[in-house]
Amino acid sequence: MGKTISRFAPSPTGFLHIGGARTALFAWLLARSKGGEFVLRIEDTDRERSTQEAIDAIIDAMKWLGLEHDGEIIFQSSRADRHNEVIDQLVASGNAYYCDCTKEQVDAMREKARQEGRKPKYDGSCREKDLGPGPDRVVRLKAPLEGSTAYNDMVKGPISIDNTEMDDMILRRSDGTPTYNLAVVVDDHDMGVTSVLRGDDHVNNTPRQILIYKAMGWDVPNFGHVPMILGPDKKKLSKRHGALSVMEYEKMGYLPEAVINYLARLGWSHGDQELFSREELVELFHPEGLGNSPSVFDLKKFEWVNSQYMQQADPERLATLMQEFLTREVGEEEAAKVSHALLAKVAPLLQPRAKSIVDMLEQARPFMVDTTFLAYDEKAVNKFLTDDSKALLEALAEKLDALDEFTEESVENVMRGFVDEKGIKFKEVAQPTRVAVTGTTKSPGLFETLAVLGKDQTMARIRRAVEL
RNA sequence: GUCCCCAUCGUCUAGCCUGGCCCAGGACGACGGCCUUUCACGCCGUUAACAGGGGUUCAAAUCCCCUUGGGGACGCCA
Numbered sequence: 001m002g003k004t005i006s007r008f009a010p011s012p013t014g015f016l017h018i019g020g021a022r023t024a025l026f027a028w029l030l031a032r033s034k035g036g037e038f039v040l041r042i043e044d045t046d047r048e049r050s051t052q053e054a055i056d057a058i059i060d061a062m063k064w065l066g067l068e069h070d071g072e073i074i075f076q077s078s079r080a081d082r083h084n085e086v087i088d089q090l091v092a093s094g095n096a097y098y099c100d101c102t103k104e105q106v107d108a109m110r111e112k113a114r115q116e117g118r119k120p121k122y123d124g125s126c127r128e129k130d131l132g133p134g135p136d137r138v139v140r141l142k143a144p145l146e147g148s149t150a151y152n153d154m155v156k157g158p159i160s161i162d163n164t165e166m167d168d169m170i171l172r173r174s175d176g177t178p179t180y181n182l183a184v185v186v187d188d189h190d191m192g193v194t195s196v197l198r199g200d201d202h203v204n205n206t207p208r209q210i211l212i213y214k215a216m217g218w219d220v221p222n223f224g225h226v227p228m229i230l231g232p233d234k235k236k237l238s239k240r241h242g243a244l245s246v247m248e249y250e251k252m253g254y255l256p257e258a259v260i261n262y263l264a265r266l267g268w269s270h271g272d273q274e275l276f277s278r279e280e281l282v283e284l285f286h287p288e289g290l291g292n293s294p295s296v297f298d299l300k301k302f303e304w305v306n307s308q309y310m311q312q313a314d315p316e317r318l319a320t321l322m323q324e325f326l327t328r329e330v331g332e333e334e335a336a337k338v339s340h341a342l343l344a345k346v347a348p349l350l351q352p353r354a355k356s357i358v359d360m361l362e363q364a365r366p367f368m369v370d371t372t373f374l375a376y377d378e379k380a381v382n383k384f385l386t387d388d389s390k391a392l393l394e395a396l397a398e399k400l401d402a403l404d405e406f407t408e409e410s411v412e413n414v415m416r417g418f419v420d421e422k423g424i425k426f427k428e429v430a431q432p433t434r435v436a437v438t439g440t441t442k443s444p445g446l447f448e449t450l451a452v453l454g455k456d457q458t459m460a461r462i463r464r465a466v467e468l
Numbered sequence: 469g470u471c472c473c474c475a476u477c478g479u480c481u482a483g484c485c486u487g488g489c490c491c492a493g494g495a496c497g498a499c500g501g502c503c504u505u506u507c508a509c510g511c512c513g514u515u516a517a518c519a520g521g522g523g524u525u526c527a528a529a530u531c532c533c534c535u536u537g538g539g540g541a542c543g544c545c546a
Contacts, residue, residue: 011546046546103544110542119470120542138544156473157485165471165542173544180546204472204541227474228539236539262480265495269481272494291481294539298479301496311509352509363507415505430505442507 004036006195007188008062008069009076011043012054015245016061018297019199019229019237022263026226027197028067029264029285039191040069043076045183050077061246065256066278074191076183083178086186086216087139087171095215096171098137099126121167139172141211149207154197154224154287161207169208181205185212188221197224197287200294224287226267227294237297253325253357255313258306265305267291275308307355319343321357322364338368345452349444366438367452371460376439381468384441389432390466392422396429397462406455412447436465 008024010016016024031038040062044050062069090096101122110120127142143166150160171182178186184205188196203225213220229237249259261276268291270276270284310318322343327335346367347360354360366374385393399414400406415433419426433450434443437458443449450458 009546013546043546049546106544114469114542117469153473159472161472167542170544175544177544179544184546200473201540202546205546207472225473230539232479234538265480267480272482274480274495293474295481296479298496301480304496307509350508353507426505434506440506444507446505 002194004031004034004194005039005192006031006036006197007039007041007191007193008067009041009043009184009187009198010058011046011049012051012058013046013049014054015057015247017237017245018249018263020058021061021065021067021246021259022229022266023197023199023226024062024067025065025260025263026268026285026287026290027195028069029281030195030197030224030287031070032282033285036194037070038068039071039074039193041074041076041187041191043180043183045076045080045177045180047077057245057247064250065246065260074187076187079183079187079190080178082190083183083186084172084176087178087182090141090171090212090215091139093215094142096139096141097127097129097168098131098133099129099140099168099170100131100134100137101126102136119165124168127168136174138170138174140168140170141215143168143211149210151206151210151220151223153203153206154195154222155227155290156203156225156292159203159206166208166211171212181208182212185209185216185218189213189216189218193221195222195224197226200225200227224290226290227292229266230294230296232296232298234296253321253359253361254302254306255309255357258302258309261309262302262305266297267295275305303355310354310356310360311351313351315344315347315351318347318351318357318360322347322361325357325361342367342452349448349452353444366440366443371457371464374439374461374464376435376465376468377441380435380439380441381465384432384435385465385468386432389428392424392429393432393436393462393466395422396433397459397466400450400455400462401459403455406451406458408447408451411450415447432465433462437461 006027008027010020010024028038030036042050042055042058044055059073087096091098106122109123113123114120122140124145126140131137144163146163148160148162149166150158153159169181170179172178206223206225210220231237246259250256257278260278260281264276264281264285265274268285268289270289276284319340323335323338323340326338329335343364346364350360350363354363369375396415396418399418400411403410403414415426415429419429422429430446431441434446435441437443437449437453453461
């Protein structure tokens with residue numbers, strides 16, 4: 001066996017949701033971990049439902065996640081001629097045949113079988129008729145009538161099904177177009193795919209596809225089927241059921257490496273390890289670690305994972321992201337009023353406190369607005385900006401105003417000294433100052449907050465607060 | 469209906485293949501505490517699970533069978 005080639009083959013009927021992204025991630029990891037290739041094929045043969053918009057959305061999402069594919073993107077719709085060529089070969093070799101049964105006739109066969117408690121299937125009445133091409137005729141695979149088809153699933157282990165369970169599936173429709181199962185096999189074979197990792201819902205297709213490989217005399221690739229993702233109610237996650245586009249998570253301010261990490265741990269494990277860098281994932285991934293039962297998407301844990309990455313992230317990068325989000329929110333002109341440098345100074349203070357970029361931006365608000373626009377929380381004001389504390393603030397302001405250098409250290413020295421001098425507890429002046437300067441009772445450490453705010457803003461805010 | 473797959477704390481999972489180290493470990497959450505200038509972070513602790521029943525065995529979460537429950541498939545959709 002040569003190098004591992006895996007693939008991701010979405011049908012472009014909508015955005016890339018979290019389940020699809022996870023499948024793509026595992027396929028990507030499989031290839032990368034073995035130094036192989038990861039190819040992308042768009043299964044756009046359903047022209048009714050496929051849209052360019054969806055194709056773009058899928059590509060964008062994969063790009064955001066960093067799941068780069070090798071080579072050109074293959075569009076299945078462009079390969080119909082090749083598919084038909086294979087079908088003709090199958091007919092010529094006696095592994096497929098024309099069938100002129102109508103849909104109604106086949107439905108009747110299925111109904112009858114179901115009544116009799118058997119598996120509903122086509123009864124093979126045209127198998128030996130030796131029909132040629134003709135209008136309204138389909139081509140069916142001449143599937144084996146006995147024995148069984150088995151394979152070793154990379155995640156589920158050995159799977160075997162009696163051939164009597166399968167009927168002679170249609171390879172070419174009466175309108176001349178190839179069917180999905182045929183197209184997938186031909187494409188995977190032609191692309192040299194050695195490992196097919198896909199969603200659970202394809203387990204039943206696999207033996208059928210193996211039959212086609214065998215009929216063509218092709219090597220059968222390795223198959224693996226990953227279980228689906230469930231919503232909090234244990235129901236399958238679907239578009240209308242909480243399965244968000246991965247780009248929705250981007251909009252909510254989650255980091256792509258957090259999405260990757262969380263998704264990887266959802267259904268895959270490596271001992272007790274929870275946090276994995278992309279490099280570690282590539283190094284440690286192997287399909288044996290994939291779980292075989294469906295898992296529930298847990299937003300709380302995902303948030304925790306994201307907060308871990310927020311803490312580790314480069315402040316410069318966070319500042320850039322905050323600016324992007326701000327731009328989306330208020331437009332370029334307004335966003336430009338907040339400097340990158342300021343945001344980069346604020347970010348480290350907020351890193352242990354923010355669980356997403358959106359959250360961080362929200363908490364950065366007091367740092368971004370000018371004193372005149374600072375919003376004061378009514379409760380906080382009533383509780384901490386009393387007459388007594390205002391007097392204290394005025395006295396403190398004088399001391400701060402005398403500072404030449406307004407740094408964390410100098411501010412701390414002044415405040416500590418002030419507390420000693422007045423014989424009060426630090427808390428007694430800390431909370432009023434905090435409220436005066438941020439408008440709320442919650443903020444990063446006082447000294448760092450004042451230092452980042454700078455002398456001018458600090459003084460202005462204390463003065464404004466005293467007047468409230 | 470028939471076939472296929474699945475089943476460990478609320479959730480993600482380790483352990484299962486190669487029985488004993490498991491009266492089941494980690495993580496998130498929840499709860500309590502510590503730290504502390506607020507809020508977080510961090511740290512410490514508590515909570516909580518082998519779906520049920522039969523076997524096999526000196527010994528079963530681990531092997532076998534059955535039941536139950538969940539999911540998927542049975543398309544001239546992908």
